[in-house]
Amino acid sequence: MAGSGQNIVEFHGVSKRYPGGGDALDLVNFKLRRGEMAFLTGHSGAGKSTFLKLIALIERPTRGNIIVNGVNLSQLKKHHIPAYRLGLGIIFQHYNLLYDRSVFDNVALPLVIRGLRHQDVARRVRAALDTVSLLKKERAQPIALSGGEQQRVAIARAIVCKPFVLLADEPTGNLDPDLSLDIMNLFQRLNEVGVSTLIASHNIALISKLNKRIIDIEHGKIVSDNYKGKRLP
Amino acid sequence: MSTQQQPAANKRSDPQPGLLSGLGQNHARAFFFSAGKLSSHPLSSLLTALVIGITLALPAALHLLILNLDSLSFSWERTVQATLFLEDSLAEKSGRDLTQRLQARPEVLKAEYISREQALEEFRALSGFGQALDLLDENPLPAVIAVQPSKDASQAQIDALIKEMSNTKGVESARIDQSWLERLNAIITIVQHIVQALAVLLALAVVVTVGNTIRLDIQNRKAEIEVMKLLGATNAFVRRPFLYTGVWYGLCGGILAWLLLQCVLWVLANPISYLAGLYQSNFSLIGLNFEATMALFAGGIFLGWFGSWWTVSRHLSAIEPK
Numbered sequence: 001m002a003g004s005g006q007n008i009v010e011f012h013g014v015s016k017r018y019p020g021g022g023d024a025l026d027l028v029n030f031k032l033r034r035g036e037m038a039f040l041t042g043h044s045g046a047g048k049s050t051f052l053k054l055i056a057l058i059e060r061p062t063r064g065n066i067i068v069n070g071v072n073l074s075q076l077k078k079h080h081i082p083a084y085r086l087g088l089g090i091i092f093q094h095y096n097l098l099y100d101r102s103v104f105d106n107v108a109l110p111l112v113i114r115g116l117r118h119q120d121v122a123r124r125v126r127a128a129l130d131t132v133s134l135l136k137k138e139r140a141q142p143i144a145l146s147g148g149e150q151q152r153v154a155i156a157r158a159i160v161c162k163p164f165v166l167l168a169d170e171p172t173g174n175l176d177p178d179l180s181l182d183i184m185n186l187f188q189r190l191n192e193v194g195v196s197t198l199i200a201s202h203n204i205a206l207i208s209k210l211n212k213r214i215i216d217i218e219h220g221k222i223v224s225d226n227y228k229g230k231r232l233p
Numbered sequence: 234m235s236t237q238q239q240p241a242a243n244k245r246s247d248p249q250p251g252l253l254s255g256l257g258q259n260h261a262r263a264f265f266f267s268a269g270k271l272s273s274h275p276l277s278s279l280l281t282a283l284v285i286g287i288t289l290a291l292p293a294a295l296h297l298l299i300l301n302l303d304s305l306s307f308s309w310e311r312t313v314q315a316t317l318f319l320e321d322s323l324a325e326k327s328g329r330d331l332t333q334r335l336q337a338r339p340e341v342l343k344a345e346y347i348s349r350e351q352a353l354e355e356f357r358a359l360s361g362f363g364q365a366l367d368l369l370d371e372n373p374l375p376a377v378i379a380v381q382p383s384k385d386a387s388q389a390q391i392d393a394l395i396k397e398m399s400n401t402k403g404v405e406s407a408r409i410d411q412s413w414l415e416r417l418n419a420i421i422t423i424v425q426h427i428v429q430a431l432a433v434l435l436a437l438a439v440v441v442t443v444g445n446t447i448r449l450d451i452q453n454r455k456a457e458i459e460v461m462k463l464l465g466a467t468n469a470f471v472r473r474p475f476l477y478t479g480v481w482y483g484l485c486g487g488i489l490a491w492l493l494l495q496c497v498l499w500v501l502a503n504p505i506s507y508l509a510g511l512y513q514s515n516f517s518l519i520g521l522n523f524e525a526t527m528a529l530f531a532g533g534i535f536l537g538w539f540g541s542w543w544t545v546s547r548h549l550s551a552i553e554p555k
Contacts, residue, residue: 056463058554086465096460113466115259
């Protein structure tokens with residue numbers, strides 16, 4: 001894996017301005033250490049989603065530099081984006097599963113994109129499904145699963161390629177409190193075995209239970225960051 | 234907890250397959266995946282393939298029409314007779330010698346000497362102007378040699394024979410009455426050009442049909458394409474199943490076109506052999522041979538692939554995750 005620094009994600013003076021809109025992000029500086037788990041929080045429209053989109057290269061910053069896993073994203077050409085994204089695990093509020101194929105095939109997709117051999121695909125898909133406790137559902141169609149199960153399929157798909165960072169945008173936005181806690185506990189277990197994780201969530205009540213770093217964004221600026229357990233003014 | 238999901242700590246990764254076997258595997262996956270996609274909507278897939286089939290069957294049918302007209306005119310050429318008009322000064326004995334020499338040539342099936350008297354008798358019997366002939370002092374008709382070319386003789390050999398005979402001493406002129414055959418051949422040539430132009434237009438129609446079907450398919454699967462791109466799929470990876478879908482449409486269209494043609498030939502076979510019987514001919518319809526059938530399938534596959542490629546390359550790169 002490229003990049004040997006201790007930070008997996010670095011934002012240096014990053015601003016993002018959408019055409020015709022205000023600043024979605026305004027001169028943000030931020031570091032996520034390798035193996036760290038952090039939450040982005042704030043009201044809707046505060047800039048949480050933009051934050052993640054910039055890391056996933058769905059958007060490009062208007063100014064500033066973003067370095068992910070040692071790679072300066074502003075130097076990454078368009079045709080290198082697919083290979084870069086293979087190293088990310090991305091999870092959405094609406095799961096974004098493909099409903100025309102089975103749970104197994106959904107989880108297998110990132111491996112198939114990488115062109116892995118069939119036997120390796122099967123072995124790694126089952127390992128990922130085992131991690132999210134859905135091994136018995138591999139033949140099921142995603143539409144037949146509950147919301148919590150669908151999100152676990154999406155998480156299995158995100159971790160099956162052993163990403164260097166997991167990005168989740170409101171992963172519990174469609175789930176009731178119990179299921180939400182289950183999903184957050186799953187993220188926590190994944191983080192305990194070393195997966196760097198950045199989760200955007202406005203559910204403060206839920207994430208404050210987890211005793212992790214919380215970054216509060218308002219109007220495109222980081223207004224508080226309890227980095228190393230110390231809440232900044 | 235398995236150790237599979239330790240990205241940073243776990244340096245062991247599965248061996249990537251070699252470039253070639255990986256590519257082969259990717260293509261095999263796209264091949265079967267696209268077939269599965271099509272068979273999940275059998276009716277609409279069949280209808281699209283049928284439209285392509287009919288479009289392909291039209292030029293193929295016209296090609297068969299030309300092939301059959303050509304063979305028909307070729308078999309008619311066999312019945313053509315060349316006529317050598319002999320000079321009156323040529324003695325009958327020399328005329329008969331020339332006939333025998335002609336008869337001995339390989340490109341001649343039959344050569345028959347008709348003397349001036351025989352010609353007069355024949356004319357008197359058949360024309361109904363017998364009495365008018367009696368008014369003439371002498372026989373106005375020349376002696377002729379009727380030459381029927383052998384079945385194996387080529388057009389060039391026949392032409393050469395006619396030319397040679399025209400220059401032979403004692404032969405006034407040699408002619409072969411085939412102006413109507415020349416006209417038929419000219420018409421066939423024109424029809425051939427029309428068919429070629431039509432084939433280009435119909436090929437374009439196949440490209441547009443496949444392109445439009447694939448375009449709708451891309452629109453319906455926009456969300457899926459966005460997800461795949463977010464997961465790191467390259468344009469080539471996303472494109473591949475669509476290209477194979479085009480190939481499947483083209484192949485199925487080609488097979489349907491072949492079936493349509495077989496049906497038409499089967500329906501026409503009896504009336505044609507009846508008509509040929511009325512003309513004492515054993516003419517029968519020529520169907521598509523193996524090469525033409527393969528060309529039909531290959532043409533379908535190529536046009537399907539091209540229609541898909543043309544659409545996909547225009548629409549796919551515009552779809553990016555938001």
